[in-house]
Amino acid sequence: KAGVTQTPRYLIKTRGQQVTLSCSPISGHRSVSWYQQTPGQGLQFLFEYFSETQRNKGNFPGRFSGRQFSNSRSEMNVSTLELGDSALYLCASSSNRGTNEKLFFGSGTQLSVL
C-alpha cells in the first residue's frame, strides 16, 4: 500500500508570491490534515479535511487555505508569501474508521521564501 505522497519535495519562492502544495493520502483514507513545522514552534495544526469539507482550522491567517477533492487528494495554498512562511509542511491522512486513529504522515514539502 502506497504511503502518503506530497509534492513537490522542495520549493523556493519569493515574498509576495503564492504557492500550492499537494497531498495524496493513503488509499481509502478520507481524512487529510496539514501541519507546519518550524524550528521554533514545532508542529502546528493548519487544517483538516474530511469528505471535501474542512472540519477544523488552526490559528493561521486567511492567506493559508486548502481544499480536498472527491478522490481525497488535498491541496493547500499560501498566498502573498512572507519570509516567516518558510517551513516544512506536512500532510497526514487517517482512515477515520473510529475515534483516536493514528495519523500517517508524508515526507513533507520544504518551502523556502526568499
Add this chain to the structure above:
Amino acid sequence: ILNVEQSPQSLHVQEGDSTNFTCSFPSSNFYALHWYRWETAKSPEALFVMTLNGDEKKKGRISATLNTKEGYSYLYIKGSQPEDSATYLCAFPSGAGSYQLTFGKGTKLSVIP
C-alpha cells in the same frame, strides 16, 4: 490553547542504556494521547495512541504508560540502539476523534554507539 510539554528537550545515552521521557498534557477533558517517532529525513511515524487511564502499550523495546488523572505519559526505551535515535513527539487532540492535534516540541534522543 492546549499546553503539551515534553521533557527533557534532548537526551544523549549510550547504546544499551534504558531511558525514559515525559509528556505532560491537560488532565481535564482527556480524549487520547498520541506518541510519534520522527527520524531525521523521514516522516513522523505513529508509535501509540493511548486512551485509557493506566493503559500501557508496547512495541518491541518501546513502551508507554498513561496517567490521565495527573496528565502525564511516560515513554520508555529498553536497551537503546543507535536506530532509536530520533525525536519523540507526543500529541493531544482538541476533541474526541479529532485530528486537530497539539504537539509537544519533542524529546530528541541520540544513542551513542
